[in-house]
Amino acid sequence: MIKSRPWLPTPVLSLLLLVVWLLLTRSIAPGQILLGSFLAIMIPLLTHRFWDSRPRINKPGLLLRFILRLLGDIIIANFEVAYLIINPFRKMRPHFIEYPLMLEDRFTITLLASTISLTPGTVSANLRLDGKSLLIHALDVGDPDALVAQIRQRYEQPLKEIYEC
Amino acid sequence: MNMLVEIVASLLLVAGGIFAFIGSLGMAHLKDFYMRLHGPTKATTLGIGCMLMASMLYFWHRHGVPDIQEMLITLFLFITAPVSAHLLAKTGLHMQLQRADKTRGEPLELRQEEVGDKPVPHPEKGHG
Numbered sequence: 001m002i003k004s005r006p007w008l009p010t011p012v013l014s015l016l017l018l019v020v021w022l023l024l025t026r027s028i029a030p031g032q033i034l035l036g037s038f039l040a041i042m043i044p045l046l047t048h049r050f051w052d053s054r055p056r057i058n059k060p061g062l063l064l065r066f067i068l069r070l071l072g073d074i075i076i077a078n079f080e081v082a083y084l085i086i087n088p089f090r091k092m093r094p095h096f097i098e099y100p101l102m103l104e105d106r107f108t109i110t111l112l113a114s115t116i117s118l119t120p121g122t123v124s125a126n127l128r129l130d131g132k133s134l135l136i137h138a139l140d141v142g143d144p145d146a147l148v149a150q151i152r153q154r155y156e157q158p159l160k161e162i163y164e165c
Numbered sequence: 166m167n168m169l170v171e172i173v174a175s176l177l178l179v180a181g182g183i184f185a186f187i188g189s190l191g192m193a194h195l196k197d198f199y200m201r202l203h204g205p206t207k208a209t210t211l212g213i214g215c216m217l218m219a220s221m222l223y224f225w226h227r228h229g230v231p232d233i234q235e236m237l238i239t240l241f242l243f244i245t246a247p248v249s250a251h252l253l254a255k256t257g258l259h260m261q262l263q264r265a266d267k268t269r270g271e272p273l274e275l276r277q278e279e280v281g282d283k284p285v286p287h288p289e290k291g292h293g
Contacts, residue, residue, distance in 0.1 A: 085190055
């Protein structure tokens with residue numbers, strides 16, 4: 001891993017920015033690499049003071065598995081929501097659920113909230129100011145406790161393992 | 166081969182269109198604000214995902230080189246969609262928008278007794 005220096009506070013992000021820039025311009029001409037490197041160094045320098053410190057990724061393999069599982073879940077659950085919308089006879093059971101957070105870091109909480117919003121059927125609506133619970137609106141829930149348990153086991157537990165301990 | 170690629174790409178396009186349409190349909194006819202929010206943020210991600218996959222497949226076949234620019238669109242979409250959904254939901258709660266009667270669960274943010282002309286104070290922090 002590259003060490004961060006005063007002029008390069010976030011090496012991984014800089015590298016990512018360079019790659020995205022090259023993909024966007026669709027060329028690997030030296031000029032584009034130069035311009036991309038300039039942007040990749042300047043953007044983090046100008047903006048890194050606004051960010052929370054980002055926790056390190058402890059288990060990259062688990063992160064990859066988490067992303068794959070998330071993609072699968074998004075596809076399956078999209079079908080469910082589509083079915084819910086087009087079936088006029090099915091009764092929806094919308095529900096506001098308070099989800100007690102186990103995560104403590106703000107970055108990981110953001111990841112979890114985004115995950116919840118991306119998986120259909122649930123939108124994370126509000127993070128309480130004390131950072132201890134998340135308000136979720138779900139489209140069709142029979143048993144709220146089961147949903148909380150499912151989110152805890154499928155998403156929060158892996159996230160905690162990847163980033164926090 | 167050519168035919169097969171075209172068939173798969175068309176099927177993906179049609180599927181994407183159907184999902185995007187269902188998402189919009191959800192936005193049009195669900196009961197309250199919070200439920201309508203689910204349509205555009207969700208069903209459309211898969212819809213657009215299908216279309217991007219079709220585009221990727223078609224141009225890969227056409228130009229002979231895999232083109233991963235479409236992946237960037239997906240990436241940006243997946244980063245921005247949850248944030249906008251969250252902000253919309255937050256705004257809805259702040260404006261105390263009506264929810265459908267059958268919605269269960271009493272969020273602190275929507276308690277009737279706290280609804281008034283002045284902003285709702287947060288119980289722990291003392292500000293809204």
